[in-house]
Amino acid sequence: MIKQIDIKIFLEESENIPVVDVRTPAEYEHAHIPGAFNIPLFTNEERALVGTTYKKQGKEQAVELGLKLVGTKLYNFVRQAKKIAKNKQLLLHCWRGGMRSASMAWLFQTAGLQVKTLEGGYKAYRRNVKSFFAQKFNLIVLGGMTGSGKTEILEAMEKMGEQIINLEKVAHHKGSAFGALGQKKQTSTEQFENNLFDSYKYLDINKTVWIEDESQAIGHVRVPEELYVQIRNSPVIKLNIPKKERIKFLLHEYGKFEAEQLKASVLKIKKRLGGLKTKQALEAVKTGDLETVVDISLDYYDKAYNYGITKRESALVFEIELAEINANINSKKIIDFYKGLIINDLKNNFAESR
Numbered sequence: 001m002i003k004q005i006d007i008k009i010f011l012e013e014s015e016n017i018p019v020v021d022v023r024t025p026a027e028y029e030h031a032h033i034p035g036a037f038n039i040p041l042f043t044n045e046e047r048a049l050v051g052t053t054y055k056k057q058g059k060e061q062a063v064e065l066g067l068k069l070v071g072t073k074l075y076n077f078v079r080q081a082k083k084i085a086k087n088k089q090l091l092l093h094c095w096r097g098g099m100r101s102a103s104m105a106w107l108f109q110t111a112g113l114q115v116k117t118l119e120g121g122y123k124a125y126r127r128n129v130k131s132f133f134a135q136k137f138n139l140i141v142l143g144g145m146t147g148s149g150k151t152e153i154l155e156a157m158e159k160m161g162e163q164i165i166n167l168e169k170v171a172h173h174k175g176s177a178f179g180a181l182g183q184k185k186q187t188s189t190e191q192f193e194n195n196l197f198d199s200y201k202y203l204d205i206n207k208t209v210w211i212e213d214e215s216q217a218i219g220h221v222r223v224p225e226e227l228y229v230q231i232r233n234s235p236v237i238k239l240n241i242p243k244k245e246r247i248k249f250l251l252h253e254y255g256k257f258e259a260e261q262l263k264a265s266v267l268k269i270k271k272r273l274g275g276l277k278t279k280q281a282l283e284a285v286k287t288g289d290l291e292t293v294v295d296i297s298l299d300y301y302d303k304a305y306n307y308g309i310t311k312r313e314s315a316l317v318f319e320i321e322l323a324e325i326n327a328n329i330n331s332k333k334i335i336d337f338y339k340g341l342i343i344n345d346l347k348n349n350f351a352e353s354r
Contacts, residue, residue: 002105004119007128010091011201013116018084019091022104023122027095031190033125034198036093037084039077041070041100070103077104078111089114097121126190129197133226137205140338141231143213143309143317144239146176146301147246147253147294149325150212153239156331157210163203165211165227170196173219176301177268180219181257192221208338236312237334238319243298249325250294259285262293272300 005013019036021028024047028038042050054062070077081090090113094100097120105115118124142150151174154164168174171192172184180186187195203209213236216228223231254262262285270278277296284292309317320337322330 002102002109003116004097005091005116006119007124010093010116010118010125011128014091016086017089017091018086019093020081020084020104021122022092022094022100027122031188031194033093033122034195037080039080039084039104041077041094041104074107077107081108081113082111085113088112091116091118093118093121093125095121096123125194129193130224130226132197132201133193133224135205137203137209137227137230137234138207139209139211139230139234141211141213141234141236142239142334143236144241145246145305146298147250147325148239148241148322149249149327149330150239152325152327153331153334154210154212156327157335160331160335162335163207163209165196165200165203165209167196167212167214167218167223170199171218171221173221175214175218176297178254178262178265178297181254181261181265186219186221189221193224196224232312233316235316235318236309237338238309238317239322239330239334240319241322241325243295243302245323245325246298247291247294250298251290254294255290259288262290266293266297269297269300272304273297 014033014035019033021032021036021038022041023032023038024040024042024044025038026044028036028040032038050062050065053065084090090108092101092105092108092115094104097118101117101121105117108115120127142153144150151166151168154166158164158166168179172186173179174183186192211231214223214231216223216225222228263282266273266278266281266285273281273296277299281293281296284290284296318337318341320334322333
């Protein structure tokens, strides 16, 4: 008999045992458990055909059709599974933990592998992802206008032992109209959520977690609603860095890209810049005056950020002045600043209690 395990045990065992996803290539491509291998029981077309048969003729006819479709592929399934297995062990799942996973598990076990299936299938995994982001995190939001080097500061903080959530790294996008330049292709939002969970599932939610102030949309993926609400309602440390320093930083970040790529990025915010500013920015791209391109773009992004920060509760926004962009130096200053806020808060609470 095939052993079914719940999502908690499945995730624990997946640290050492390979995971096989037997859903169709289309289901897998849309979103899957990070690191899982795809050995589809049916092709996309076969799955549709079996589903139609089930609806029109019933379960028995659908099962017979399924057997007919996969009969010639069984040897290849086993060969793939044995290549993937570790110490002859596999974890396996389908969409709901139904017939597809049960059938493949039986096949692999018959072929000499030790197989466990996920109770509830991929749907159970997705419920677990959603419940993770619904937890109450002790977030401190790193704010500041575009070009403040917030992502680099987060990375420096992580090296110092701080807990972080790096949304832009997992999203493969830096947030602005220029944010896709030099990045990997973005996934679906569902896969972004899975990857985000996989990257940060071991965070201690009782300790401080640093996260960047982001819009809900990062490129074409979206921050999980449950997490985004917490970002919007958590304390913000707003970095105030001179515009000339931010321009210098952004020139280093984006100055290496081709003129056509920069032009396409400017055109993404054409409506927000307005006709005249767009024309000036495009001309600056053409002549290689990238400092002007960045300056014009920041006029828009600075206004947008300053407007957004006014929508937050003012008592939760704490500003820190930083003279330059240096991730190692600034990360230490910010952590010290935050510790000072905690100490002052404790002093005030003590004074009020006396």
